[in-house]
Amino acid sequence: MVLGYTMAKKADRLEAIREAHSLETETAHTDRMEDYLEVIYELIKKKGYATTIDISKYLNVSSPSVTKMVQKLDESGHLNYEKYRGIVLTEKGTSVAEGMHEKHNLLVEFLKMIGVKDDIANIDAEGIEHHLHPETLKKLEDFVKAAKKNISR
Amino acid sequence: MVLGYTMAKKADRLEAIREAHSLETETAHTDRMEDYLEVIYELIKKKGYATTIDISKYLNVSSPSVTKMVQKLDESGHLNYEKYRGIVLTEKGTSVAEGMHEKHNLLVEFLKMIGVKDDIANIDAEGIEHHLHPETLKKLEDFVKAAKKNISR
DNA sequence: TACTAATGTTAGCTAGGGTTAAATTTAAAA
C-alpha cells in the first residue's frame, strides 16, 4: 500500500506537468497583452494618459512594438485607440489591468513578508502574476491576512 | 514628507515594472527549453528513457515540435541526441533539470502548506518556477523550513 | 505662419516555438 502510494505520487509529477501545459486558458488575451495593459493602466493612473514612448520605456521595447500591440489591444476591445491621438482603456481592459494590479500587490506583499527585498519582490511578482490560479490567489490572500493579524496581535 | 513617500512609491511601481522587463537573464536557455528538460529528466528517471511521443504527450505539443526542440537542446549541449535512437542528458542538461525539479518541489510544498490543492499547486508551480530570483527561492525555503518546524513543535 | 524637433506609425524583416502533411526509419507480425 505504501509502495502503491509512492508510485502514484511519482506518476503524478509527470501528470501534473501535463495538466499544467494543457491548460486551455481561453482567456482571449496573452501574457504580453496583460503586461501592456498593466503599464498603460499605471501610466494613466499616474499622469492621466499613456504615450507610446512612456509605454515603450517601461516595457523596454521599441515604440513600433508598442504601436503594434496597442492596435491589437484596440481590436480585442481592451482599449480604444486613435492614431496619433491617444489611448483609453475600455471596461474590459481596465478590468484585466486591475486584476494584474491586485495580483501584483498581493504577491509583493507576501514576498516582502517572507523577507524578499523590495526590488526583487517587484521583479518576481511581475514574472509570476500571469500564472496563478484563482484558488492559489485566494489562499495566498488568506495567508497574508492571517499573518498580518498575527503580527499586530 | 508623507506625500513625498507616497509619490515615490507610486513611481516605483512603474520603475519596478521596467526593471522586471529589462532583465538580461543571459541564461543561454529559454523557459521552454527548461520545460522540455524537466520532462525529459522526469521521464528518464521514471522509465529509463524519454521518447519523442512521451515528451510530446506531457508537454501537449506535437512530435515534430519535440524533435525540433531536442535538436536545439543537442546543439546547446544540454543533451546528446541521436536521430531515431534516443536522448541522453548531459551534465549541463541534468543540472538545469534538477534545478527545475527542486524549484518545483519547493513551490508545491509551499502552496500545499497554505492550503492549495495538490493538482492546482502542481499546475501553478509549473507556471511560476521559471520566474524566481535566487533570493526569493532562498527566503521561500527558509519560510517552509520554519513552518515545518513550527508544526512539529 | 513656417520650419524643425519630437513623437508616432508603417513596412519589412527576424527568432522562437508551434502545426500539418509527407517522407524515413524502426519494430512487429505474417
Added chain:
DNA sequence: TTTTAAATTTAACCCTAGCTAACATTAGTA
C-alpha cells in the same frame, strides 16, 4: 524475410512579438 504499422523526422508553413529604417503627424519655436 517480407510486409505493415508505429514512431520519428523533415519540409513547409503559421503566429506572436520583437527590431530597424523610413515615413507621417503633431507640437513648439523662430
